[in-house]
Amino acid sequence: xTYSAFDHPYLSGLLGDEAVAAEFSAAAExxxxxxxxxxxxxAEAQHGVIPAAAADRITEACRAxxxxxxxxxxxxxxxxxxxxxxxxxxxxxxxxxxxxxxHYGATSQDVIDTSLMLRLKAIGELFSGRLGEIAAMLEExxxxxxxxxxxxxxxxxxxxxxxxxDRMRTWIEPxxxxxxxxxxxxxxxxxxxxxxxxxxxxxxxxxxxxxxxxLAEELALIDCPQxxxxxxxxxxxxxLLSLITxxxxxxxxxxxxxxxxxxxxxxxxxxxSSAMAHKQNPVAAEVLVTLxxxxxxxxxxxxxxxxxxxERSGSAWTLEWLLLPQIVGATAAALRLSNELAxxxxxxxxx
Numbered sequence: 001x002t003y004s005a006f007d008h009p010y011l012s013g014l015l016g017d018e019a020v021a022a023e024f025s026a027a028a029e030x031x032x033x034x035x036x037x038x039x040x041x042x043a044e045a046q047h048g049v050i051p052a053a054a055a056d057r058i059t060e061a062c063r064a065x066x067x068x069x070x071x072x073x074x075x076x077x078x079x080x081x082x083x084x085x086x087x088x089x090x091x092x093x094x095x096x097x098x099x100x101x102x103h104y105g106a107t108s109q110d111v112i113d114t115s116l117m118l119r120l121k122a123i124g125e126l127f128s129g130r131l132g133e134i135a136a137m138l139e140e141x142x143x144x145x146x147x148x149x150x151x152x153x154x155x156x157x158x159x160x161x162x163x164x165x166d167r168m169r170t171w172i173e174p175x176x177x178x179x180x181x182x183x184x185x186x187x188x189x190x191x192x193x194x195x196x197x198x199x200x201x202x203x204x205x206x207x208x209x210x211x212x213x214x215l216a217e218e219l220a221l222i223d224c225p226q227x228x229x230x231x232x233x234x235x236x237x238x239x240l241l242s243l244i245t246x247x248x249x250x251x252x253x254x255x256x257x258x259x260x261x262x263x264x265x266x267x268x269x270x271x272x273s274s275a276m277a278h279k280q281n282p283v284a285a286e287v288l289v290t291l292x293x294x295x296x297x298x299x300x301x302x303x304x305x306x307x308x309x310x311e312r313s314g315s316a317w318t319l320e321w322l323l324l325p326q327i328v329g330a331t332a333a334a335l336r337l338s339n340e341l342a343x344x345x346x347x348x349x350x351x
Contacts, residue, residue, distance in 0.1 A: 006329035014287060017332035019126060023119045024325045030067060032115035033083070037090060038062035039218035040106060040194075046214055047207045050101040057098040058090075065093050080314055083108035105196050105203035105211075109228055109312060113193035116324075117221055120237060121190040123328060124182050130335040131179040131244070135172050137342040142168045148349025150264060153257075164349040167254065174247040181240055189233050192216040195226025198311045229308035231320065238302045238324060241331040242295040248334045249292025252285040255341060258348075259285070266347040284337040284344075291334040298327050 005011040007021055022028060038059040045055030067089050075085025083103075091099035103111075146165030151158050194212045195201060201208035216223035227233065258264040259282045267282065305319040 004326065004329070006326065006333065014283070015291075015329070015333045017329065017336055020123060020328055020332035023123055024328070026069060028119060029115055030069075030086070032118040033086060033111045034062040034065060034090075035118065035219065036106075036111050036114045036215075037087075037103060039215055040103070040211075041101065043211050043214035043218055044101075044104060044204075047210050049204060049207055049211060050104055054094075054098040054101040058094050058102055061090060061094040061098070065090060079108075080318075081108040081112060083111045086111075105201060105208075106194065107197050109317070110193050110195060110226075113228075114219065114221070117190045117193065118219060120328075121186065121221070123332075124185055124190070124237070127241075127244070127331065127335060128179050128182040130339065131175050131182070134335065134338050134342055135175045135179070137339070138168060138172050138175075141342070141345055141348060142172070145348040150349050168348075171247075171251045171254070174243075174250075178240065178244045178247065185237065185240070188222065189236060191222040191224045191227065191233065192219060193226060193228070195228050199226045199228050201226075228312045229310070231306050231308065231316075234320060234324065235302050235306055238299055238327050241327050242299045245288075245292045245295040245331050245334045248338045249289045251338060252288025252292075252341065255285040256282045256289070263350065264348070265345065267341075268344040268346055284341040287337055288334055288341070291330045291337075295327050295330050298323050298330075302327070 005015045007016060041050065041055040041058035044050045045052045067086060071089065072082040072085050075088075076082045079085070087103045091102045094102050142165050146163060146168065148164045150162050150164050150167060152160050152162035152166070192212065192215055194215055196203060201212070204211055212225075213223045255265065255267070259267060301319060301323045305316045305323065307313075308316045
């Protein structure tokens with residue numbers, strides 16, 4: 001039994017997504033944190049902050065490093081973050097000559113936020129591809145059945161005749177817009193985090209900006225000043241995910257209502273009933289509505305997590321940890337289910 005439906009032993013059959021679950025695994029987070037530490041050492045060596053030999057040794061140690069996860073858990077219980085214990089272990093692995101140069105000038109939040117950005121960037125690319133696939137399937141359906149008649153409904157009542165294409169436009173156009181916005185985030189949102197103890201990079205003095213720029217380049221992230229207590233990028237990403245699930249929820253709601261009408265859509269698949277063998281329930285369509293409402297609820301918590309006191313916050317940051325993976329997981333499930341649902345459409349409109 002787990003706390004989350006997204007990785008529950010059997011609820012995950014409906015709500016889980018293996019690709020996104022992998023990005024939020026401990027292994028992926030540690031791998032991304034080590035990528036930060038290795039890139040930081042190389043960037044600092046390039047600008048003469050630490051010896052090149054130390055950077056080589058740190059990079060080598062990061063590649064071969066296998067942390068004691070149980071010790072990370074114990075350290076997090078005391079420190080509130082896993083990085084102090086991770087750095088202790090990495091310093092031992094790097095050896096005495098390089099140990100003092102590991103994590104030089106950085107703070108725990110730099111490591112964790114940059115690790116998150118590396119993984120969110122990969123997730124954004126994955127989601128953009130899925131949006132494109134769903135839109136393409138719906139566009140093909142519109143070409144096939146778009147001219148067929150359909151009753152337009154306003155406020156759940158019959159209004160005037162429309163075509164299938166008229167309704168499908170309200171499904172497709174938002175998805176293309178969301179895809180464009182996700183693609184734009186790849187060049188203006190996923191930024192390196194590097195500010196040091198209080199955001200001033202005091203240990204690096206006049207080399208701070210140059211090291212940060214090189215670090216960002218090493219990691220293929222955007223270079224920008226530290227954002228320890230400025231979380232609008234996280235909120236923007238979560239907000240877009242809520243818009244995506246909202247649009248997919250509208251698609252699911254329309255499909256469920258069309259299935260209820262009986263003569264407006266033919267679907268393959270569907271779920272069976274334990275009590276009524278004749279039923280074919282539009283499970284995917286229903287769950288899309290659920291996931292849209294789930295993310296709409298969680299986004300208010302992300303906005304609460306914008307309130308960081310002074311230079312860095314522990315409480316607001318921890319709230320973000322609780323909420324963001326759930327929002328991403330819900331979006332992943334919605335995209336997967338929408339793909340399945342779009343592929344199961346066998347007819348739209350009157351025969």
